[in-house]
Amino acid sequence: MTTESPAAPRTRVLVLFGGRSSEHAVSCVTAAGVLEAIDRSRYEVVPVGIAKSGQWSLVSADPSAWSLRADVLPEVTATEHAVVMGTSADGGAGQELLVAAPGSVPESLGGVDVVLPLLHGPFGEDGTLQGMLEMADMRYVGAGVLASAVGMDKHFMKVVFAAAGLEVGPYAVVTDRQWRTDAEGALHRATALGFPLFVKPARAGSSMGISRVEDTAALRTAIEAARAFDPKVVIEAGIEGREIEVAVLQGRGLDAPRTSLPGEIAMQPGDHAWYDFDAKYVDGAAAELTCPADLPSDVIDRVRQLAGEAFEAIGGEGLSRVDFFYTPDGRLVINEINTMPGFTPISMYPQMWAKSGLGYTELIDELIGLALERGTGLR
Ligand SMILES: Nc1ncnc2c1ncn2[C@@H]1O[C@H](COP(=O)(O)OP(=O)(O)O)[C@@H](O)[C@H]1O
Ligand SMILES: [Mg+2]
Numbered sequence: 111m112t113t114e115s116p117a118a119p120r121t122r123v124l125v126l127f128g129g130r131s132s133e134h135a136v137s138c139v140t141a142a143g144v145l146e147a148i149d150r151s152r153y154e155v156v157p158v159g160i161a162k163s164g165q166w167s168l169v170s171a172d173p174s175a176w177s178l179r180a181d182v183l184p185e186v187t188a189t190e191h192a193v194v195m196g197t198s199a200d201g202g203a204g205q206e207l208l209v210a211a212p213g214s215v216p217e218s219l220g221g222v223d224v225v226l227p228l229l230h231g232p233f234g235e236d237g238t239l240q241g242m243l244e245m246a247d248m249r250y251v252g253a254g255v256l257a258s259a260v261g262m263d264k265h266f267m268k269v270v271f272a273a274a275g276l277e278v279g280p281y282a283v284v285t286d287r288q289w290r291t292d293a294e295g296a297l298h299r300a301t302a303l304g305f306p307l308f309v310k311p312a313r314a315g316s317s318m319g320i321s322r323v324e325d326t327a328a329l330r331t332a333i334e335a336a337r338a339f340d341p342k343v344v345i346e347a348g349i350e351g352r353e354i355e356v357a358v359l360q361g362r363g364l365d366a367p368r369t370s371l372p373g374e375i376a377m378q379p380g381d382h383a384w385y386d387f388d389a390k391y392v393d394g395a396a397a398e399l400t401c402p403a404d405l406p407s408d409v410i411d412r413v414r415q416l417a418g419e420a421f422e423a424i425g426g427e428g429l430s431r432v433d434f435f436y437t438p439d440g441r442l443v444i445n446e447i448n449t450m451p452g453f454t455p456i457s458m459y460p461q462m463w464a465k466s467g468l469g470y471t472e473l474i475d476e477l478i479g480l481a482l483e484r485g486t487g488l489r
Contacts, residue, residue: 120154123478124207124225124248126239127176128160128186131231132318132339136391136452138184140228142176143454147471153478156222158193159186160229166193168209193219195246206246224481225250226474228453231315235450236262244486251481252428253449260424261449262313264344267424274423276416276444279349279435283312284333286341296333299345301326306348308384311339315448317387322348349443351435352376353385354403356417357451357462358430359473360480367421369414370462374403390452399458401465405436413442420447428480431459 125148127141128134141157148155159169168191169175176184192210208216225248229235237259243250253261260266268278280303284296300307309332311319319339321332336343357370375385375397382389382396389396402410417432424430424447431451435443451459460470468476 120150120152121223121478121482122156122221123148123153124156124158124219124222125171125228126158126160126225127228128162129229129231129234130160130162130164131229131233131235132314133230133316134162135178135183135185136316137229137234138176138186139178140230140453140457142173142178142184143470144226144228144474145171145176146173147455148474149471152475156219159189160234161186161188163188164233167191168193195242207248222248224248224478226478226481227252227450230450230452232262232313235315235448236313247486249481249484249486251477253424253426253430257425257427258449261426261430261447263342264310264446265312265342267447268344270423271420271444274419276420276423277441279443279445280347282345284343284345286337289333289337289341289343293330297326297329300329300333303345303347307332308346308348309333309336310344310346311336312342312344314339316390317385320386322384349435349437349445351437351441351443352403353433353445354405354413354436354442355431355433355458355462356414357459357466358417358421358426358432359463359468359476360421360427360429362480362483367418367426369417370466370468371402372405372410372413372417373399373401373458373462373465374405375399375458399461401458401462409436409440409442416442416444420444424449427484428477429459431462 127137129137155171157169157171158166160166165188167189190211194208194210196208207219209219210216237255240255240258260270265283272278282299288296305324307323309321309323319336321335323329323332333343353375355373359368361367377397420432421430431448433445455470463473
């Protein structure tokens, strides 16, 4: 029970979820977890859903409306109470969020202290939303514009990581123009990396659009499949190694980023050769998540150090999950950073913090605290 006096004003948190990306349903499931766990004695929740069409509206704050039930994927559908950006009738300063219901004057949502964007993928995790919130002078949880954009793009994140001295695996990039003007050249550059190859849309997530390719014959199809998600494709040499992940949480004030104990994703023998979409969300038995990973203590120290460096390399804020391959010869090759990692209560990021002594409700608290601390604008 809270000891706070009832008069103490609660922080108004706009919980934003759904979205236009292919990870819409995953975002809704995350929202269910957060709406369930957030401390309502301290936070007043304003739940705003983004439909797949991109329309924003006020939606239910009831977690059960968004949870995963018997194979039905949750989805935001637009309500009568549209949330739009504009200038309110009473002439408030600058742009703000308004609720526009049919037949009534748009009303300011007013006094939102902080936005908690629980969105994955393009138009949520890639800097576009962050830019919009900066323009509206609204504080928000997580990475800023540039870090979000770099963390979304599997090509540019590698450029930044390599420049910061982190080891990235061999890769090739195929832009839209290259593919359409010189596909043979692109195929040649890719096959030179050796098989197996992982062919990925540069900006997607949840393994969508990714194929593992064993030979030249399958490569063209895999590139086309990735291009369905993003005109820019990243092709990587397959790395043999254990999949090790670390959760990073920005430090308070001038403190260095905090890192969790590492976790491991191990594929169980069966249908899934790698951590694909089904293994992540459909077939619960496909992958085993272990935290802490069974690693020698010097490797644990090293992977945590590297995760902190990766976070700082992209200019991370708030949170990130950093994923590595730990190779049989003892190297830690960075695979990717996720600035809005899976965040359901059973997702790796919250689980790694739980195992490191920070529970889900406290984690949400901490993230909101960090966002309130930092304000908006250039920092
Ligand atoms: N270069 C690689 N070598 C070996 N396995 C890979 C490689 N790239 C990706 N994978 C496998 O595919 C999964 C998804 O790839 P990832 O780049 O993490 O995409 P996403 O952003 O969708 O999570 C990884 O968790 C791993 O199992
Ligand atoms: Mg991944």
